[in-house]
Amino acid sequence: MIDENLLLNHGAKKVAFSKGDQLFREGESALNFYQVASGEIKMNNYNEEGKEFIQGIFSIGQSFGEPPLLANVKYPANAEAISDAEVFQLTKEQFLQLLSSNPTVHLKITTTLAKRLYYKAIMVSEISSQEPEHRILRIIDYLKHVDKVEGEFNYKLNLTRQQLADLTGLRVETVIRATKSLEKKGELQIKKRKVYR
Amino acid sequence: MIDENLLLNHGAKKVAFSKGDQLFREGESALNFYQVASGEIKMNNYNEEGKEFIQGIFSIGQSFGEPPLLANVKYPANAEAISDAEVFQLTKEQFLQLLSSNPTVHLKITTTLAKRLYYKAIMVSEISSQEPEHRILRIIDYLKHVDKVEGEFNYKLNLTRQQLADLTGLRVETVIRATKSLEKKGELQIKKRKVYR
DNA sequence: GAGAGAATATGATTAGGATCATAAAACAGG
DNA sequence: CCTGTTTTATGATCCTAATCATATTCTCTC
Numbered sequence: 445m446i447d448e449n450l451l452l453n454h455g456a457k458k459v460a461f462s463k464g465d466q467l468f469r470e471g472e473s474a475l476n477f478y479q480v481a482s483g484e485i486k487m488n489n490y491n492e493e494g495k496e497f498i499q500g501i502f503s504i505g506q507s508f509g510e511p512p513l514l515a516n517v518k519y520p521a522n523a524e525a526i527s528d529a530e531v532f533q534l535t536k537e538q539f540l541q542l543l544s545s546n547p548t549v550h551l552k553i554t555t556t557l558a559k560r561l562y563y564k565a566i567m568v569s570e571i572s573s574q575e576p577e578h579r580i581l582r583i584i585d586y587l588k589h590v591d592k593v594e595g596e597f598n599y600k601l602n603l604t605r606q607q608l609a610d611l612t613g614l615r616v617e618t619v620i621r622a623t624k625s626l627e628k629k630g631e632l633q634i635k636k637r638k639v640y641r
Numbered sequence: 642m643i644d645e646n647l648l649l650n651h652g653a654k655k656v657a658f659s660k661g662d663q664l665f666r667e668g669e670s671a672l673n674f675y676q677v678a679s680g681e682i683k684m685n686n687y688n689e690e691g692k693e694f695i696q697g698i699f700s701i702g703q704s705f706g707e708p709p710l711l712a713n714v715k716y717p718a719n720a721e722a723i724s725d726a727e728v729f730q731l732t733k734e735q736f737l738q739l740l741s742s743n744p745t746v747h748l749k750i751t752t753t754l755a756k757r758l759y760y761k762a763i764m765v766s767e768i769s770s771q772e773p774e775h776r777i778l779r780i781i782d783y784l785k786h787v788d789k790v791e792g793e794f795n796y797k798l799n800l801t802r803q804q805l806a807d808l809t810g811l812r813v814e815t816v817i818r819a820t821k822s823l824e825k826k827g828e829l830q831i832k833k834r835k836v837y838r
Numbered sequence: 839g840a841g842a843g844a845a846t847a848t849g850a851t852t853a854g855g856a857t858c859a860t861a862a863a864a865c866a867g868g
Numbered sequence: 869c870c871t872g873t874t875t876t877a878t879g880a881t882c883c884t885a886a887t888c889a890t891a892t893t894c895t896c897t898c
Binding site: 489491497499510511512513514515517520521543544547550551553554555557558559560561562564565566567568569571572574612613 | 686688709710711712717718744754755758759761764768769810
């Protein structure tokens with residue numbers, strides 16, 4: 445997370461989006477740096493059959509879309525507002541200028557990328573490993589960790605079964621059945637249809 | 642890729658490993674920065690049933706293992722020498738010192754991470770998308786791109802079917818059948834058992 | 839060039855998640 | 869409170885990659 449004033453000093457614009465709006469699409473050139481000011485943004489792909497895969501969900505203070513900007517490639521996914529949302533937006537030049545003028549911020553961005561890479565490395569091996577229950581537990585644990593929640597069943601998962609399915613590459617029905625089975629095994633709790641872990 | 646002399650000036654050691662040696666294991670603390678001097682290193686996971694998943698294969702000039710170093714987390718995978726290999730090794734302190742004293746190198750590392758994140762984003766959505774043939778084509782295209790090869794069937798894939806399986810999370814038999822099917826469809830060629838794309 | 843080990847190949851069977859169909863419960867908004 | 873929509877739930881069937889078994893081809897070394 446980069447300090448708001450620092451962003452504004454480097455020419456950031458605050459842009460508002462309504463729920464469902466797309467900020468950019470897969471295949472487009474990466475032109476901007478984004479940091480969420482309010483609301484939630486998801487990055488996702490749709491495969492040939494229209495099935496969604498959610499790369500990540502970003503909320504206040506989190507930045508997204510930097511990799512293609514830095515790697516000089518097209519966006520590998522779409523960005524869409526899950527709720528009404530505002531984002532700080534910097535052009536590529538402004539962003540690179542910010543990085544070079546502020547080593548601390550640069551290191552912070554590098555660290556953020558490293559963390560995400562760490563997460564993706566886990567996800568990709570976990571997803572490839574097949575077992576639905578594993579996939580689900582791992583992503584829940586990751587989200588719990590991100591939200592810095594400690595202790596058993598203290599973490600309430602704020603995702604629908606469908607979103608969980610889209611994050612793991614599974615089907616809703618499979619997620620529903622798997623979460624129930626995991627509850628039976630004592631790995632998680634379900635109260636009022638919400639998952640706790 | 643960081644210049645060899647620059648690495649040595651910052652206290653890098655050149656360390657030799659024999660084929661099959663492990664440089665570090667999943668779950669260990671990240672202590673060093675690594676860059677391949679010769680040979681090839683793979684990063685991999687083994688799941689409960691002992692099935693291997695290859696996170697990536699790194700050859701001369703490529704660095705690996707930075708994410709956990711920067712993110713301050715345990716290694717998410719093992720590193721193992723595929724062939725006899727030498728690597729430059731920097732301690733965490735030396736590496737961070739190098740980054741802070743040399744913004745150009747820092748940006749290069751950031752860019753490298755961004756590229757890998759881009760690749761992982763594609764792989765994770767592709768792997769989740771199921772279809773074996775897709776997964777295989779995508780990873781081949783990525784490797785071709787990394788090796789900067791252009792033109793149809795100009796790229797010779799230097800991987801065994803088993804390695805391809807471990808990179809995609811599929812089984813050898815599935816990879817063998819899928820590559821044959823892809824050859825039939827004209828998506829790739831197989832000459833002397835080697836895959837060309 | 840013979841023999842051993844690795845890699846590729848191929849058929850038969852199984853298993854488990856996707857898919858399809860349908861229902862019921864929760865929720866939002868007037 | 870009623871109504872339409874979203875989310876969760878559950879059974880039945882299908883399909884495809886995993887698994888198992890076995891064979892063939894290639895490669896490397898002595």
